[in-house]
Amino acid sequence: MRFNLRGGLRHRWLLALLTALTLAGCAARHPGDPIKPGFNMYSKEQDIELGRQAAAEVRKQVQVVQNPELQNYIGAIGKKLAAQPEAGGYPYSFTLINEPSINAFALPGGPIFVNTGLIEAADNEAQVAGVLAHEIAHVALRHGTNQASKASLIQLPAVLAGMAIGQDSVVDQIAQIGLGFGVNSVILKYSRDAENQADALGTRILAEAGYNPIEMANFFEKLQEEGGSRPPQFLSSHPDPGNRVARVQAEIQALPASIPRDFRTSVGNFAHEKRLVAQLPKPRPREQTAERGHAPTEGPSGAMQTLRARTFEVARPAGWQAYGDQSSSTVTVAPSQGLVQTRTGASLGYGVVMSYYQPRDARNLGQATGELVNQLAGLDRSIQSRGNQRRVTVNGNRGLITTLYGQSPYGGAERLMLLTVPRPEGLFYMVFVAPDNRFEQLSAPFEQMVNSLTFRS
Ligand SMILES: [Zn+2]
Structure with a gap:
């Protein structure tokens, strides 16, 4: 009986919270309005620690590009963006992965990974910067642990790693086995609200760093159009909230006057970087990730x-x-x-x-x-x-x-x-x-x- 009562109260408290969150989400945000991170049960330090652990898992599972010039190139763009105040001062890192699919992802607290396929798909440096700024915005707005807070997952680092490299995570599967209970919602698949926020904050970060923010929206729209019925991996974790170009244009209009408007699109020798990517060795096929493993040979100890x-x-x-x-x-x-x-x-x-x-x-x-x-x-x-x-x-x-x-x-x-x-x-x-x-x-x-x-x- 006591449990029932407590369960009931807890439930009502949660319902009230969810209602509050929903209402907050409904309040229309005007272009230029500040964006604050949402509900979160984790501390910023935990974001950083989770990201660090998950990044170590990711590095074990992907093929990091071994060309220092390319790594420096991505690192330099990222550093410029991460230095802007809106990036929130997290310990960002930028790592290029030898992987032809068009994708990039951010882990909580700062580690950001970019596939070579994304550089191949981009038309100019501002588009690459656009993706990085968008990912930085997800980190600064703590969208990963915001989702995790709603889902209350344990084993988060392993889950994040699984999500990040594009496998349906163990937890996804558990959710299926568990027949769709709310616990196991996904972490690196953002909501359309989160996408809009990341576009808006990304716009600000890009503008401050001198890149033309419209290229971010252009690139996402291009992925959408070219993808057709098989959109690239990036769009499955960053769903298109619609009207990206118009929304980003409105954000640009609303930027503080103190930010100079002489945005750059082509910086450096992007064609040269693309050639370097084209010359990279072909990524080794993922060792039969379907490597099946073996069932434990012995049953549980009895304890x-x-x-x-x-x-x-x-x-x-x-x-x-x-x-x-x-x-x-x-x-x-x-x-x-x-x-x-x-x-x-x-x-x-x-x-x-x-x-x-x-x-x-x-x-x-x-x-x-x-x-x-x-x-x-x-x-x-x-x-x-x-x-x-x-x-x-x-x-x-x-x-x-x-x-x-x-x-x-x-x-x-x-x-x-x-x-x-x-x-x-x-x-x-x-x-x-x-x-x-x-x-x-x-x-x-x-x-x-x-x-x-x-x-x-
Ligand atoms: Zn996104």
Whole structure:
């Protein structure tokens, strides 16, 4: 009862906050109005630390260009922009990556990465500067941790690294496995509001550094037009808010009179830099990022520890990591090799997910479970039930255990053991996943978890 009350209050507080945020977002901003960072649970120092850790991960996974002249070139443009007061004084770094897709991204606190493909696609230096200024604006406005604050994620550095290099992150995938609960929203995919803000602040930074800000908008529009039905990667994380050129023009009009208007578009010998890019060695193909890894050869040690989620408590294998937000009701627990990078993202190959599913029109536990199984099969077409079910009692609640089969992301057959229990919050489920030939290892921990499960409401 006490929990219910507290949960209710907390919920209302959150609702009030969200309403306030929404209203704040609705207040029309006029060109030239100052822009302040939004709601954030992290400190600026944490932004910097998160960015530092994530950048180290990124550097392990990408091919940094080994040509000092090119690195200096990007660094010099970036430094000029980062020195402007609107950049917020973060420890910026600018790194060129040997990668032909058109992309650039910023991590919280300052590390910015640019693909060689972006230089190839740009018409002049001001366009490259435009992208950098836009990324700097995302850092200064703390959009990454603003999103993370809304999502309350742990394991952020790994997630950021995964997002940054354009893989659907582990967390994306967990969100899918968790069937779309709010916890796992994305971090480096900005909202259109954030895009407008970054364009506006970027305009200011570019103007102060002497670049023509309109080239930033021109470049984004060019990507949009040339992309057609297959827009470059950049636009999937920086969605087009529409009317970029007109909005940036309005921002330019509203710039303080103290900023000289003799903007430059062509600076230095951009054609020469482009030639250097063209002469770079071809990037090595990503070593089968689809490198599948192996399922853990041994099961969990047997030691368990208590996991407390918002609505339930459960004993979980002590050596495994918990992913997700402890205050929410979607948690994934897996050993480090349990999350498998695949070509299209990452999936859970060995571990357990717990969450709730909201049945649509099921009238009993069997039907609700059937709906959930269909959902799972919709996400992963290989999943099928062979009609193997047994009834159980969990913490005084009736439940159902269903065995499912599918294709393991490690290769070969997969087995899934699904527990479903009807609860006031929805259909609680816990699904254990492992390659079929390893599943025996998980039988004991599965039974232990099922027996330890207590609901808190
Ligand atoms: Zn952006």
